[in-house]
Amino acid sequence: xxxxxxxxxxxxxxxxxxxxxxxxxxxxxxxxxxxxxxxxxxxxxxxxxxxxxxxxxxxxxxxxxxxxxxxxxxxxxxxxxxxxxxxxxxxxxxxxxxxxxxxxxxxxxxxxxxxxxxxxxxxxxxxxxxxxxxxxxxxxxxxxxxxxxxxxxxxxxxxxxxxxxxxxxxxxxxxxxxxxxxxxxxxxxxxxxxxxxxxxxxxxxxxxxxxxxxxxxxxxxxxxxxxxxxxxxxxxxxxxxxxxxxxxxxxxxxxxxxxxxxxxxxxxxxxxxxxxxxxxxxxxxxx
Amino acid sequence: xxxxxxxxxxxxxxxxxxxxxxxxxxxxxxxxxxxxxxxxxxxxxxxxxxxxxxxxxxxxxxxxxxxxxxxxxxxxxxxxxxxxxxxxxxxxxxxxxxxxxxxxxxxxxxxxxxxxxxxxxxxxxxxxxxxxxxxxxxxxxxxxxxxxxxxxxxxxxxxxxxxxxxxxxxxxxxxxxxxxxxxxxxxxxxxxxxxxxxxxxxxxxxxxxxxxxxxxxxxxxxxxxxxxxxxxxxxxxxxxxxxxxxxxxxxxxxxxxxxxxxxxxxxxxxxxxxxxxxxxxxxxxxxxxxxxxxxxxxxxxxxxxxxxxxxxxxxxxxxxxxx
Ligand SMILES: [Zn+2]
Numbered sequence: 001x002x003x004x005x006x007x008x009x010x011x012x013x014x015x016x017x018x019x020x021x022x023x024x025x026x027x028x029x030x031x032x033x034x035x036x037x038x039x040x041x042x043x044x045x046x047x048x049x050x051x052x053x054x055x056x057x058x059x060x061x062x063x064x065x066x067x068x069x070x071x072x073x074x075x076x077x078x079x080x081x082x083x084x085x086x087x088x089x090x091x092x093x094x095x096x097x098x099x100x101x102x103x104x105x106x107x108x109x110x111x112x113x114x115x116x117x118x119x120x121x122x123x124x125x126x127x128x129x130x131x132x133x134x135x136x137x138x139x140x141x142x143x144x145x146x147x148x149x150x151x152x153x154x155x156x157x158x159x160x161x162x163x164x165x166x167x168x169x170x171x172x173x174x175x176x177x178x179x180x181x182x183x184x185x186x187x188x189x190x191x192x193x194x195x196x197x198x199x200x201x202x203x204x205x206x207x208x209x210x211x212x213x214x215x216x217x218x219x220x221x222x223x224x225x226x227x228x229x230x231x232x233x234x235x236x237x238x239x240x241x242x243x244x245x246x247x248x249x250x251x252x253x254x255x256x257x258x259x260x261x262x263x264x265x266x267x268x269x270x271x272x273x274x275x276x277x278x279x280x281x282x283x284x285x286x287x
Numbered sequence: 288x289x290x291x292x293x294x295x296x297x298x299x300x301x302x303x304x305x306x307x308x309x310x311x312x313x314x315x316x317x318x319x320x321x322x323x324x325x326x327x328x329x330x331x332x333x334x335x336x337x338x339x340x341x342x343x344x345x346x347x348x349x350x351x352x353x354x355x356x357x358x359x360x361x362x363x364x365x366x367x368x369x370x371x372x373x374x375x376x377x378x379x380x381x382x383x384x385x386x387x388x389x390x391x392x393x394x395x396x397x398x399x400x401x402x403x404x405x406x407x408x409x410x411x412x413x414x415x416x417x418x419x420x421x422x423x424x425x426x427x428x429x430x431x432x433x434x435x436x437x438x439x440x441x442x443x444x445x446x447x448x449x450x451x452x453x454x455x456x457x458x459x460x461x462x463x464x465x466x467x468x469x470x471x472x473x474x475x476x477x478x479x480x481x482x483x484x485x486x487x488x489x490x491x492x493x494x495x496x497x498x499x500x501x502x503x504x505x506x507x508x509x510x511x512x513x514x515x516x517x518x519x520x521x522x523x524x525x526x527x528x529x530x531x532x533x534x535x536x537x538x539x540x541x542x543x544x545x546x547x548x549x550x551x552x553x554x555x556x557x558x559x560x561x562x563x564x565x566x567x568x569x570x571x572x573x574x575x576x577x578x579x580x581x582x583x584x585x586x587x588x589x590x591x592x593x594x595x596x597x598x599x600x601x602x603x604x605x606x607x608x609x610x
Contacts, residue, residue: 176474179471252460
């Protein structure tokens with residue numbers, strides 16, 4: 001501790017503070033810390049006080065991982081249909097499209113990371129809970145095909161409650177479809193990195209999410225096959241503290257690393273350099 | 288065989304059967320010849336069975352698929368295969384009796400048979416966990432598939448599970464990874480794979496044995512992304528009432544004809560009149576015939592072609608719109 005008194009920052013005059021509109025403030029869902037929204041955003045929506053990783057949109061992950069100005073979205077024309085004639089599905093799709101955008105529950109893109117090309121798919125929890133239906137499977141399959149053709153590494157960032165019930169067994173088959181694509185990448189020695197964010201459960205966790213050559217997760221993310229609610233029901237008792245968190249999975253040998261959002265890009269870059277036989281990044285320091 | 292509770296829609300069948308039995312007993316006791324009276328009743332019984340089984344609702348099919356008089360994996364092994372020797376364990380954690388596997392012969396040729404195994408009574412269900420595997424069950428299955436590949440032997444799987452087990456240990460030991468790994472490895476296994484859905488094919492826990500060159504399905508089996516109860520509970524907050532369960536069963540399109548139309552399965556194996564539980568022998572014979580025929584076709588493909596076709600088949604699954 002310093003023996004001298006730190007010079008106090010001049011207090012903001014009260015009048016000026018009042019001029020900041022109320023909606024410029026945000027509150028951390030985990031610890032209640034209140035801060036300027038701008039400060040949350042600058043911190044990649046990680047709470048400055050408790051490090052809680054707030055949920056962000058798929059497009060924000062693209063900005064975090066890709067080099068500036070290199071992002072090119074792919075597979076933009078694929079839309080969900082209602083193959084089963086499932087009750088209320090078209091209405092739900094329409095609502096999800098209005099609220100979350102045209103991309104369905106995943107955005108796929110090609111671009112550069114640290115000057116090297118790669119393909120990235122990012123799931124969007126805002127679109128029907130990141131549920132995996134035919135479009136998610138098809139987008140991943142096509143992105144994988146692009147990776148095969150150009151030998152670009154593949155990264156998928158998951159955020160999903162599982163398969164999309166409204167597409168029935170067709171959504172179940174997307175687990176087999178995406179895994180088949182990954183087996184083709186594996187055969188050709190093309191790296192695939194899986195990043196798990198909150199939550200990654202059900203059919204997504206039981207397919208591509210757990211098949212990475214490296215599997216990373218954001219701190220605190222809930223990851224599992226069965227959702228906590230289902231397990232609680234079968235058990236008839238409360239779950240142990242921290243069960244199914246990223247840290248729990250790391251302890252149980254299911255992940256390679258838990259990585260802070262600000263270190264994602266550096267870590268993915270480092271892993272890919274190792275896996276593609278490239279030299280270490282200049283000026284690289286490990287996170 | 289232990290008698291299962293009669294399913295509601297089968298009651299007219301059971302009543303007629305009882306009538307015929309009583310008539311026979313009466314005739315035996317009084318040494319009467321009632322053949323001419325019984326014959327029309329038996330014809331009526333057969334018609335009734337056909338009638339009922341041709342018009343099963345999706346929910347009734349779920350009940351038939353879950354019926355515990357239906358042949359299970361070990362029944363098919365007993366009735367359709369010879370020279371069976373069971374193999375145990377995942378070599379990592381423990382033996383999981385919810386999945387059985389081992390060498391057997393189909394039509395004289397060695398095959399690897401792997402399937403979920405349900406129990407008929409409480410004791411066996413405790414041992415077999417109602418056919419709901421833990422990760423080590425899937426890892427044992429994968430070990431046996433790789434073993435089959437090593438010796439160029441086809442893999443035949445039987446799918447019969449409400450789903451993978453949801454519990455603490457299963458999560459701790461990586462249920463997700465175990466299922467995912469099977470999907471990945473089955474997509475590159477260099478021997479023929481045939482999967483047969485014999486009862487309830489429940490979600491990822493079923494699919495973990497289901498990435499096959501041919502997927503066959505018994506006429507009254509079901510295959511679904513979620514249990515009808517789970518679906519109804521999530522969507523309509525009621526997973527118990529018959530109305531909501533029926534609604535979910537219809538909406539999810541889980542019957543064999545539905546899945547054939549959606550191109551998720553390749554063939555429907557007909558069940559004897561009155562369902563698979565009315566004659567295990569006849570059902571096993573139909574399954575045996577279908578397996579032999581499909582395997583004969585698959586044996587023609589070289590390993591790389593087989594794998595390419597299998598991958599193309601699953602890569603083609605799903606419905607999207609380009610727009
Ligand atoms: Zn906080």
